Amino acid sequence: MLYKTTYEITEIIELYHVQEVFIYDCIEKEWVTPVDTQKRSFDMEDITRILLIRDLKEEFGVNDEAVPIILHLIDQLHWSQAQIKHYIEILEK
């Protein structure tokens, strides 16, 4: 699947059926920082993070207090995976 580099908020609403107010709420609570903060355009990392937050809240019934904790744990997991991958690459050289 090929994705564009950045998307406007109207495109996200149309493509992924996300409510505008939900996107602004994610930004307000600093769960999502759009890749271009000035023009409010979003990359796929921002969009998939918004979709993940929607899944957590709407599908799994996670409350607002728990969302940043879960996001932090997920980021920590990805960070650890990236670090391990990096070190393994260095050791293999």
Added chain:
Amino acid sequence: MIKDPYKTLGVSKDATDEEIKKAYRALAKKYHPDLNPNKKEAELKFKDVSLAYKLIENKEAREKYAKGIYEEQFADTTARGGPFYSEFQDGGGRYTYNFEGNPEDLFKSFFSGFKGGGTGGMDVPGQDHLYKMEIDLKDAVTGIEQEIVLSNGKRLKVKIPAGISSNEKLRFKNQGEPGIGKGKTGDAYVEILIRPSDVFKISGNNLEIELPLTLDEAVNGAKIKVPTIEGSVNVTIPPGVNAGTRLRIKGKGMPLGKGQGRGDQIVIVHIVLPEKIDNKFRDFIKSWSGTHSYNPREI
């Protein structure tokens, strides 16, 4: 053929909204692709579960499904498919970098099971970070200074030189992940992406633009204002110019490098007929062609 949503969710036909939701949540948690990264089977299962839930989530949906008038296409488009967050985290992403972990701690815990433990005095360089920045074509031609916020919260001024190409990466030393032991800090790279312009097209060192002309302008010549990246300039259209003719405006293309000037702007001529062709025009062309026939397909 759609799968039986009751079977997919493992609920009876007389299950309540609450029971269906409970079953859906349990399965969604089990198969969510962000909890099962790189497992295609889990992603497919998650989509099935999501689609099944959309089909029977409430009384109205269940009634429609029972009558066979379920809107499969609607359910399919509203059911949660991709993309998923983990797909964009391979090797780390912006948010991953925001996590302020200590690579040394990670490395120590990684090797703690080995005899001696710790890093064993190893020096490992830190990871490089990659950021992406989109700029307009005009800014790529003239150069611009913009600021980005690094994952560690630091603000970095990015001076984009005139004439930068798309996908070119600018390097900022020691702005990446800290190293381990005496390992050097990684670098930050900013990859520049030039937004495509509606008017100009980059072609090597030149910029191309398409210029529509009326028949009169093409036959008799004209002076026409043509947009360049820095505003309009007057261009003389020679009489008898043909469609596809490439006129050159010197020095209005992409910068060639320090002190080497710039490429050119190429103006590609298009001849446009009037929107409505009336009888007078048709008759004139017919009578003129009768005595001046030519075949543009002949070389």
